[in-house]
Amino acid sequence: MFEIKGDRAQWVLVYDALAALEVGKVLTYEKLDAILKRDFREDRSPIYRAIRQLEIEDHRTVVSVRNEGYRVIEAREHEALARHHHKKSRRQLGKAVDKAASANRSALTADERKRMDGLEMNLRQHSQMIRRLEQRDEQRQSEIKTLRRETSTDFAEMSERLDHLEDLLTRHGKSSATPSDSLTP
Numbered sequence: 001m002f003e004i005k006g007d008r009a010q011w012v013l014v015y016d017a018l019a020a021l022e023v024g025k026v027l028t029y030e031k032l033d034a035i036l037k038r039d040f041r042e043d044r045s046p047i048y049r050a051i052r053q054l055e056i057e058d059h060r061t062v063v064s065v066r067n068e069g070y071r072v073i074e075a076r077e078h079e080a081l082a083r084h085h086h087k088k089s090r091r092q093l094g095k096a097v098d099k100a101a102s103a104n105r106s107a108l109t110a111d112e113r114k115r116m117d118g119l120e121m122n123l124r125q126h127s128q129m130i131r132r133l134e135q136r137d138e139q140r141q142s143e144i145k146t147l148r149r150e151t152s153t154d155f156a157e158m159s160e161r162l163d164h165l166e167d168l169l170t171r172h173g174k175s176s177a178t179p180s181d182s183l184t185p
Contacts, residue, residue: 010046011046013035013036013046014027014032014035014036014046014047014049015050015053015054017032018051019054019058024072024073024074025071026069027070027071027072029068029069030069032047051070060075090127093123093126093127093130096123097124100119103116105117
């Protein structure tokens with residue numbers, strides 16, 4: 001059925017090259033051509049499998065560098081990349097709803113209409129559920145931001161009060177040492 005070209009699968013060769021790269025380095029199309037001993041751009045499937053394996057095994061991934069190759073990204077870049085894919089998936093879900101809704105039901109059989117209506121309903125519910133979850137996430141993020149601000153303010157106020165108390169103790173000839181400090185010889 002499928003035959004391995006050479007001693008090892010093509011995706012393994014590409015994975016080995018990606019895994020050996022340092023963060024920020026690019027695996028060029030020319031290098032991929034040399035690794036695969038063919039024009040890489042004719043069939044890119046080995047890179048996709050290699051990227052999946054890199055993400056699983058090495059907890060790293062790559063981004064495409066236009067007309068050059070694939071760059072291994074830093075860990076901090078993963079968040080932006082994940083958010084980009086999430087946004088893209090929301091748009092695709094919206095397009096799926098539009099496609100299902102725009103189907104001319106009069107040109108469909110009763111069974112096809114029933115399936116199309118069910119599909120449209122499921123897609124709309126999915127879209128609405130994601131929208132509600134995102135709104136809830138935004139609300140939680142706002143609450144966390146407010147809580148951090150309040151905590152920071154509270155900490156600053158307590159620090160000021162502690163400094164004031166230490167100053168009072170010093171002015172009255174008392175030591176401001178903590179109980180654990182007085183236990184040390």
